[in-house]
Amino acid sequence: MKKELWKVALMLLxxxxxxxxxxxVQIQQSFSGNKWQVPAQIYARPLVFQRGEAMSVKExxxxxxLLGYRKVTKPTGAGEYSYWNGRFNIARRAFDFSDHSEARQxxxxxxxxxxxxxxxxxxxxxxxxxxxxxxxxxxxxxSGSRExxxxxxxxxxPAGLIQALLLTEDKDFYHHYGIxxxxxxxxxxxxxxxxxxxxxxxxxxxxxxxxxxLSREKSLWRxxxxxxxxxxxxWQYSKDDILEAYLNExxxxxNGQQAVHGFGxxxxxxxxxxxxxxxxxxxxxxxxxxxxxxxxNPRRYPARVTxxxxxxxxxxxxxxxxxxxxxxxxxxxxxxxxSKSQLARQVHPAYMDKVKRELRQVLPDPDARQSGIRVxxxxxxxxxxxxxxxxxxxLPAVEKQRKLQDLEMAMVVTDFDxxxxxxxxxxxxxxxxxxxxxxxARRPIGSLVKPAIYLTALEQPFDYHLATMLKDxxxxxxxxYGKYWQPQNxxxxxxxxxTLLDAxxxxxxxxxxxxxxxxxxxxxxxxxTRLGVQENIPTYPAMTLGxxxxxxxxxNQMYQTIANEGRFIPLHAITAISSNEGRLLWSFxxxxxxxxxxxxxxxxxxxxxxxTQTGTAKSLKNAFPGVNxxxxxxxxDDYRDSWFSGFDHDFLATIWIGKDDNETTHLTGASGxxxxxxxxxxxxxxxxxxxxxxSELGIAHFNPDTGSxxxxxxxxxxxxxxxxxALPQPGSCDITPPEPVPQEEKSFWERLxxx
Numbered sequence: 001m002k003k004e005l006w007k008v009a010l011m012l013l014x015x016x017x018x019x020x021x022x023x024x025v026q027i028q029q030s031f032s033g034n035k036w037q038v039p040a041q042i043y044a045r046p047l048v049f050q051r052g053e054a055m056s057v058k059e060x061x062x063x064x065x066l067l068g069y070r071k072v073t074k075p076t077g078a079g080e081y082s083y084w085n086g087r088f089n090i091a092r093r094a095f096d097f098s099d100h101s102e103a104r105q106x107x108x109x110x111x112x113x114x115x116x117x118x119x120x121x122x123x124x125x126x127x128x129x130x131x132x133x134x135x136x137x138x139x140x141x142x143s144g145s146r147e148x149x150x151x152x153x154x155x156x157x158p159a160g161l162i163q164a165l166l167l168t169e170d171k172d173f174y175h176h177y178g179i180x181x182x183x184x185x186x187x188x189x190x191x192x193x194x195x196x197x198x199x200x201x202x203x204x205x206x207x208x209x210x211x212x213x214l215s216r217e218k219s220l221w222r223x224x225x226x227x228x229x230x231x232x233x234x235w236q237y238s239k240d241d242i243l244e245a246y247l248n249e250x251x252x253x254x255n256g257q258q259a260v261h262g263f264g265x266x267x268x269x270x271x272x273x274x275x276x277x278x279x280x281x282x283x284x285x286x287x288x289x290x291x292x293x294x295x296x297n298p299r300r301y302p303a304r305v306t307x308x309x310x311x312x313x314x315x316x317x318x319x320x321x322x323x324x325x326x327x328x329x330x331x332x333x334x335x336x337x338x339s340k341s342q343l344a345r346q347v348h349p350a351y352m353d354k355v356k357r358e359l360r361q362v363l364p365d366p367d368a369r370q371s372g373i374r375v376x377x378x379x380x381x382x383x384x385x386x387x388x389x390x391x392x393x394x395l396p397a398v399e400k401q402r403k404l405q406d407l408e409m410a411m412v413v414t415d416f417d418x419x420x421x422x423x424x425x426x427x428x429x430x431x432x433x434x435x436x437x438x439x440x441a442r443r444p445i446g447s448l449v450k451p452a453i454y455l456t457a458l459e460q461p462f463d464y465h466l467a468t469m470l471k472d473x474x475x476x477x478x479x480x481y482g483k484y485w486q487p488q489n490x491x492x493x494x495x496x497x498x499t500l501l502d503a504x505x506x507x508x509x510x511x512x513x514x515x516x517x518x519x520x521x522x523x524x525x526x527x528x529t530r531l532g533v534q535e536n537i538p539t540y541p542a543m544t545l546g547x548x549x550x551x552x553x554x555x556n557q558m559y560q561t562i563a564n565e566g567r568f569i570p571l572h573a574i575t576a577i578s579s580n581e582g583r584l585l586w587s588f589x590x591x592x593x594x595x596x597x598x599x600x601x602x603x604x605x606x607x608x609x610x611x612t613q614t615g616t617a618k619s620l621k622n623a624f625p626g627v628n629x630x631x632x633x634x635x636x637d638d639y640r641d642s643w644f645s646g647f648d649h650d651f652l653a654t655i656w657i658g659k660d661d662n663e664t665t666h667l668t669g670a671s672g673x674x675x676x677x678x679x680x681x682x683x684x685x686x687x688x689x690x691x692x693x694x695s696e697l698g699i700a701h702f703n704p705d706t707g708s709x710x711x712x713x714x715x716x717x718x719x720x721x722x723x724x725x726a727l728p729q730p731g732s733c734d735i736t737p738p739e740p741v742p743q744e745e746k747s748f749w750e751r752l753x754x755x
Contacts, residue, residue, distance in 0.1 A: 031237065035212065035245060036261075038151055038372030038580065039142045042355060043135040044379040045420075045575075046097070049109055049116050051129050054687055057111050059382065060088055066136050066381055068272050078104045079277045086111045089122065093274070095134035098376050098576030098584055107131050136381055137268075139347050141356065143370050146257060151372050151580050152264035154244040158276060160321075161263065161283040162243070167315045168287050170204040173243070178205045178234030179227045205230040208246045252286065253293045255341070260293075269341045270298060280322065281330040284312040285337070298337045306335060348384055349433040350426030351377075354553075354573045357439075362577065362586050372580030377573050378420030380413075383651065386683040387411050387423040388430040394679035395428050395657070398672060407665060409657045409676065410437035412556040412571075416652040419560060419569030419592075424553075438552045443641050443658055446546035447507045447669065448555055448634035449528075451562055451604050453516050453544060454504045456527045458600040461726035466501040466603055467702035467718055470511035477517070477541045487513050487545060490635075490668075499707060501720065504607040505615035507633060509545055516544030530595045532557035532568055546636060556654040559645045562608075563630070563652050565691060566601035567592050599694045599723050605630055606721055609689065616670050617646070623678050628688040631677070633669030640664055642672030649687035653677060698724040703735050710735065 047063045049055070064071075064081055072080045075091040082089045088109040095102055109131070110118035119128040142148055166173050172180055180203050202210070209229045233242060251259060252266040260269050266286055267275035278286075288308040289296045298305040310331045317327040346352075355377055363369050395409050413423035426436035435441075457464040472495040477485045487509050494510065503511035516524060521539035528537055533554055538547065550558075553571065561568045569592045576587040608630035612620040616633040631646025642657040642665055655673040658665055665672060700722040701710050710717050714733035 031212075031233070031245070036147065036149060036248070037143055037367075037370040038149055039140040040359065040369055041137060041150070041372070041374045042139045042141065042352065043374065043376050044138045044381050045377065045422075046132045046135040048132040049107075049119050049130065051116050051119055053116050054114055055111060055116050056114050056685070057083075057086060060109065060111065062382055063133060063136075064088075064090070067133060075106070077277065079273065086117075090133070092131075093134050093277075096374075096578070096582045098374070098578045098587060101582065102134075105131070135376065138377070138379060138381070139352060141352075141359075141369070142258060143366075146259055147261050148255065148258040148265060149248055149261040150264035150268065151248050152244075152262065152275060154240055154247065156276060157247060157263070158278065158283060160280040160316075161247075161275070161278075161287070163319075163321050164280070164284050164287045164312050164316060165204075165290075167319055167321075168312050169207070169290065173204050174239050176203060176234075178230035178232075179203060202226075203230065204246050205234055205242055208242060208249055209233060211249050211251065212245075250290060251293055252289050253297065270337050272338045272341055279330075279333075280316070280326075281309065281313070281333040282336055284309045284316070284330070285335055287312055298335050299339070302335055302337070309335070346431075346433075348379070348388075348424075349431060350436050350438055351379055351384060351421070351424040351573065353426065353433075353436045354421065354424055354439060358572065358574045359577075362574065373585065374578045374580070375574060376576040376578075378415070378418075378422060378575055379573070380422040383413055383684065384423040386680055387413055387425050387653075389683060390676050390680040391425050391428050391430055394676045397679075398657070398667070398675055402666060402671070404666065406659055407657055408437060408660055409655065409673075410441060410552045411653065411655045411676070411680075412438050412552045413651050413653045414556055414560055414571055415650065416560045416563040416647060419564075419571050420575065421571055421573040422651060424573075437656070440551060441656070441658075442549040442551055443656060444546055444636040445548055445550050445555055446634035446636040446641060446643055447509075448559075448632055448643050448645055449524075449543065449546040449548055450504060450507065450512055451608065451632060452528045452531060452558065453512060453519065453524050454500065454607065455531075455562065455596060455600050455604050456519050456524050457500065457515060458603045459527075459597045461599070461723035464500060465700070465702075465707075465722045465727065466499065466607065466720045467700075467704070467707040467722075468500045469497045469707040470500055470503050471514045472496055472498050472503070472508060472511045473514075475510060475513055475517075477513075485541060499702075499704070499718070501607050501610060504604075505610035505613075507611070507616045513541065513544050517541065527596065528558060530568070531561045532570070532595070546634060552654050552656045555643070555645060555656075556652060559632075559647070559652055559654065561595050562601055562604055563647045564601075565605075565694075566594055566596040566598045568595035599696045602691060602694050602697060603721060605689075605691060608632055612646070616668075617644070617674055619670070619674065620646070620678065620681075624681065624686060626688075627686050628690070629681075629686065630689055631674075633674055635668040635670075638664045639666050639668065642667040643669050644673035644677045646674075646677050646681075648681070648689050651684070653680060655680075693721075696723055696725070697721045700724060700727055701730070703731075705735065 069079050069081045072082055075081050075089055078091050078093045080091045090107045090109060092105045092107050094104045106122035108120040108122050119131050121128060206226050209226050213229060248262040251261055253260040253269060255269055260266055263275055263286055267273060267278055271278060271282055285298060285305060288305055296305050296308060313327055313330050316322050317324065359369060359375060391409055395407060399405055399407055409428050411425040414421055424438050426438045474494060475487060489509050498508060498511055521543055525537040525539050533550065535550060557571050560571060570590050572588055574588065577585045579585055609628060611617045612629045612631055617631050620629050629646055629648050631644060634643030640658060640662055645654045655676050657667060657672040699719055701712050701714060701717040701719050703710050704718045709727050709730045710733055711730040714735055716735040
């Protein structure tokens with residue numbers, strides 16, 4: 001009998017050991033790899049201070065507010081700042097950028113006359129030429145999982161949190177082997193005495209095992225399995241590894257449909273601040289929530305949570321982690337929980353749609369996208385907000401003024417120097433997450449095609465210059481279907497002949513068609529492709545007046561190359577991606593190249609500046625006196641689409657207005673999209689466009705009646721930039737005196753190129 005018992009015992013032992021191996025495999029597979037699906041963290045661009053660069057006090061204040069910095073008399077800890085008389089003292093947070101890490105830094109930023117007058121490291125006294133704040137965490141891409149967390153490292157966790165957590169939940173954590181039999185026994189006695197559950201005996205390790213591997217089932221078998229796995233976990237991994245996993249796993253609340261896990265996310269959810277910036281009272285509040293996130297929800301039951309927080313602070317005092325004075329100070333503090341966390345907001349859906357599309361291209365593996373990666377974007381929060389304000393206020397104003405309704409719009413704003421997308425709006429409802437018109441609406445672009453046509457001509461400097469005379473006479477063209485097409489100017493008149501400059505700045509249709517047919521529609525299509533249009537471009541005659549369907553993003557790409565002096569850079573939202581540990585995974589490095597001749601691009605930009613001075617967008621001259629802008633209006637047949645693309649020193653913006661059912665809007669480019677651009681720029685405070693003068697160009701003088709080159713000093717001549725070595729020798733000064741016109745103050749460009 002005794003022998004049989006030994007056999008049974010041995011078999012039982014073997015079963016237990018085998019089961020242990022099975023459980024151990026489960027533990028290793030998850031604990032040694034990615035334990036969780038962690039949302040991608042999406043960051044905006046960092047605000048960079050560059051000595052001598054334009055920046056206002058308001059811009060800095062808005063950025064600090066966005067980042068959650070606290071205004072104090074004298075900053076002592078990260079995330080604090082003070083301001084007095086144009087001078088900011090900022091305790092800039094430490095941050096891991098995509099390519100380097102920066103420690104906490106005390107910065108003195110001096111703003112004078114809307115410029116960065118000085119930058120200094122206050123600790124070292126070093127005068128700096130550049131500094132930057134950490135980027136704003138704009139949003140996080142949460143997958144289908146209902147769990148949400150933000151990973152933190154044990155070494156970055158405040159000591160006060162660890163002390164409060166261990167004293168409250170598992171004071172013998174560093175001394176047991178995964179389970180604490182005495183604690184279990186004490187809890188069992190207390191619960192039996194009370195007749196209900198009043199005390200728990202689970203260690204932190206057991207709580208972690210239950211959350212990571214087991215169901216919520218309440219049974220003896222589950223408790224035994226939990227204990228066994230806890231011992232195995234404790235045997236294989238260090239206490240610090242287990243504690244760090246617990247810090248990131250513990251359930252601490254519910255944000256809508258998403259469960260808030262881990263102290264890193266809970267700190268932002270309840271306090272809108274990184275956990276490193278919380279005081280001991282706030283840290284104790286987070287520990288208090290562990291007992292029951294529903295029962296101890298600080299937004300719903302502040303008194304209940306305060307009572308438990310104070311109990312935890314009492315434990316810290318009794319165990320000599322804080323003094324009696326500190327204890328009295330902390331228990332007097334309010335909870336300090338924000339009424340609504342920024343985490344509850346889904347911001348800028350149209351822009352984030354573009355980020356998601358790029359992210360799927362760069363990281364096609366879904367698991368890689370849900371491993372806590374950090375995605376750095378070019379989003380400018382303030383420019384994005386201004387674009388959204390424009391959609392919300394300026395478009396309804398146009399509807400009211402014109403007695404219209406059901407208009408839709410899209411807007412794309414880029415830094416044309418870098419190709420970075422600064423803002424994007426896909427609907428008049430800026431919170432709409434559906435059809436993204438900025439990316440997906442293909443609409444005829446109307447007169448926005450014209451700069452590509454004139455660029456094609458100006459790339460042939462021996463044949464065309466800004467004073468070249470174009471025919472403004474009736475033209476009748478036969479289509480491939482046998483029908484005749486007779487384009488008209490907007491005013492239904494013909495001028496006989498006009499200069500190339502006047503034809504473009506005045507957006508004249510007939511001279512453009514004459515020029516386009518002389519150049520060849522295939523050549524124009526080739527130019528558009530070089531400018532960045534990745535579509536099959538029709539080459540029938542009507543394409544010369546914009547019978548080409550493009551999205552606002554594609555139009556912006558075309559104008560980016562023109563505004564960037566002929567240099568093509570692909571428009572992009574994502575600039576870099578790093579892993580949760582800070583390892584660089586990807587960075588934008590598409591090489592820029594010269595797509596069109598810089599001299600021709602400059603001449604087109606000169607004409608686009610004229611558009612805003614004397615042409616179809618001349619209202620900008622009055623709206624922003626003294627500011628040099630450039631741009632082009634666009635209107636399609638029957639006024640179905642209203643377009644404008646314009647740029648200043650910093651940004652290129654493309655705006656489209658139309659109706660989803662393709663009905664007429666009764667708007668021209670000037671009365672519709674240009675009105676929105678004007679409103680947008682009034683929020684942006686535009687800076688004057690300044691472009692490099694190519695070495696191949698010089699100032700030439702032309703007869704305004706014939707376009708022929710004349711000597712310098714001829715009365716009534718046109719002084720225009722041109723490729724000098726492509727011009728013939730000047731002829732005589734035989735110029736018909738022009739009709740006297742009222743004198744207007746000359747613009748910067750006119751003063752620069754005039755006699």
